[in-house]
Amino acid sequence: MDFSILSDSWPIYWQGFYTTFWMVVVALIIGLMIAVPVGVARNSRQPLIYGPAWAFIYFFRGTPLLIQLYLIYYGLSQLMDVQGTLWQEAWFCALVAFVLNTAAYTAEIVRGSINSMPKGEIEAAKAYGMSQWQAFSRIILPSSLRRALPAYSNEVIFMLHGSAVAGIVTIVDLTGAARIVNSRYYAPFESYLFAGMCYMVLTFTILWCFRKMEGRWMRHMRALS
Secondary structure: OOOOHHHHHHHHHHHHHHHHHHHHHHHHHHHHHHHHHHHHHHOOOOOHHHHHHHHHHHHHHHHHHHHHHHHHHHHHHOOOOOOOOOOOOOHHHHHHHHHHHOOOHHHHHHHHHHHOOOOOHHHHHHOOOOOOOHHHHHHHHHHHHHHOHHHHHHHHHHHHHHHHHHHHOOOOOOOHHHHHHHHHHHHHHHHHHHOOOHHHHHHHHHHHHHHHHHHHHHHHHHHHO
16 A cells, blocks of 8 residues: 555645535535425425425436436537536536435425424414414424534435446546556555545534534423423
8 A cells, every 4th residue: 555646646636625515515505596485385285385395306316317317418518509518517516416306305305394394383374363374484494404404414425435437427426536646656545545534524523513503493392490
């Protein structure tokens, strides 16, 4: 084992680390913005509202992320004329796949959190004279998002790990950087071990941040338990 190759390859790993970081962060932010209304729509009793939401969640939760990436990166070029647009960029196609995938999983988390809302909180909102919209926007949705934090932290980690497929479509993320280093030095153990350590650092950083958020926003629930 020769770990000295890492000292010569750190610029490649840094580029891969940066690419992985910003793609995951942007995908999670946009995905969360899509997931909240989709998760709310999933609980609607109107078929025209919950039907498309159900189909969206079912498709992107029922197919592998790699297949979704292939459909977007390779399939769209056959279905439409995308010359000279962002659809020709590998990073954009990967970002779209990540956004849609995490939005579907997060929407299901939001739906489940809303459905598990304690009835006492809803009754208290009605007792205060709140309308249905006021109760939803001030009580139900904020409380549901707080209680969804533990499950959402798992989704964030899954999204981080799933982002490794980006290297398949020529993007130099962490896994792609390890692949480049391995092709140069023929040192698969050292190359992929260091990439794995970088993923572990990001994972434990994410866990630490969510534990802090849970401790701040779910303190009242711990007091009750």
